[in-house]
Amino acid sequence: MKITNEMQEFFLSKIKEVLPKNTSLIDTVAEVLDISYDAAHRRTSLKSKLSLEESIKLSRHFNMSIDQLYEIGLQNVVAVEKTQVITSQEDLETYFKASHENLRQILAMKDSEIIYSAKDLPIFYTSSDNLLSRFKMYVWLQLLSEENNGIAFENFAPSVSLVSAASRLGELYANLKVTEIWDITTINSTLKQIHFYYKSTLLTNDIAIKLCNDLKKLVEMVEEKVANDLQYQLYYNELLLMNNTVLVKTPIIKTLFVPYTILSYYKTSDTQTLTQVDQHLQRQMRNSKLLSSAGKKEQRIFFNKMYKKIDALTYLIDAENVLDFE
Incomplete structure (x- = not known):
């Protein structure tokens, strides 16, 4: 797609918005692209076109999606950045590190927040150094990799660096404003x-029972957050199917993370798309029950339904063990 002057001007204006006050756009472009002041001036004054490679370099430097360049142009085209395919423990570790860095940079901004539409348990809750988190790593690698396919969980040994990378991601989420x-x-x-x-x-x-107990502890932790954490809001939605969409919002930018495989995701900062997703999530919340402000009775009804599910699985596993006739 050809980059028009209007598109380039809009893209550069987005970069200028995130620059510190009194910082020269020309100097910044020259430094990031490693070009002369005159060459940078020609690009910022629209006398020369940014190449696609230069646009990508600028967008990565400022943690912006390249789709900022295309916001004026094709309104039905959205450029996205995607994570690499996960086929090994090393890839999974890289995934955790990249996810941590992506969020750390965005959430370092004042008044940032996350909205998480959770079809499954948010990955941040199973990113630590406990049995349930290791089991989730085991499941992901069983499904995504041929490396350890078919091995028993007790023989699965995640590396120290993998567990550490996962834990850092989980810790980052613990102190954020989250819905x-x-x-x-x-x-x-x-x-x-x-x-x-x-x-x-x-x-x-024994391990299956311990995993059920860990899952119950996780739900208990969420229940406690609902009651005591002012930065945390939990909505109960009975009408719409969740899809693990994560919207990160700051006063300056928004970023959307949408899964396309079990763990891998597309990342975009396309303004029109983000506005639509934000509106969709706001509608979800309006059609949901805010448990954080509901009475204890409503909270207990919700969490008891989940405790009963966990208890049912625990009972089933125990019963099968008791009925083992061999």
């Missing part, structure tokens, strides 16, 4: 994974 939208099915995939690998004899009875 989450759940249904009681949000824990279903984790319950199914525990049951599947138990039935496949890749999880022992």
Whole structure:
């Protein structure tokens, strides 16, 4: 697609918005692109066109999506950045590190917040150094990689650096202003994974029970956040199917993360798309129950439904163990 003057002017104006006060746009472009002052001046004055490579270099330097360049042009085309395919522990570690860096830069801005539409448990809750987090890593690698396919969970050994990278991502999320939208099915995939690998004899009875207990502790932690964390809001939506959409909002920019495989995601800062997604999420919240401001009774009804699901799986595993006639 040809870059017009109007598109280039708009893109450069977005860069100028995020520059510190009294910082020269020309000097900045010259430094980032490693070109002369005169060459940078020709680009900022629209006498010369930015190449695609230069546009990408600028967008990466300022943590902006290249789609900022195309906001004036094709309104039905959105440029996205995507994460690499995960096929190994090393790839998964890189994923955690990149996710941490992406969020750290954006959320360092004042008054930033995250809206998370959670089809499954938010990945941040299972990014730490405990049994449930290691199990989730095991499941992801079983599904995405041939490296450890078919090994029992007790023989799975994530590297120290992988666990550390996951933990840093989880810790980053713990101190943010967060809004989450759940249904009681949000824990279903984790319950199914525990049951599947138990039935496949890749999880022992004892470990399966411990994973159920860890899952219950996680839900208890969320229940406590609802009651005590003023930065945290949890909505219960019974009407719409969640899809693990993550919208990061700051006073200056918004960024959307949308999954396209189990873990990999597309990232975009396209203004029109973000406005539409934000409006969609706001509608979801209007059609949801805000548990953070609901009474204790409403909160208990919601969380008890999930505790009963976990208890049911625990009972099933225990019963099968008791009925083992061999």
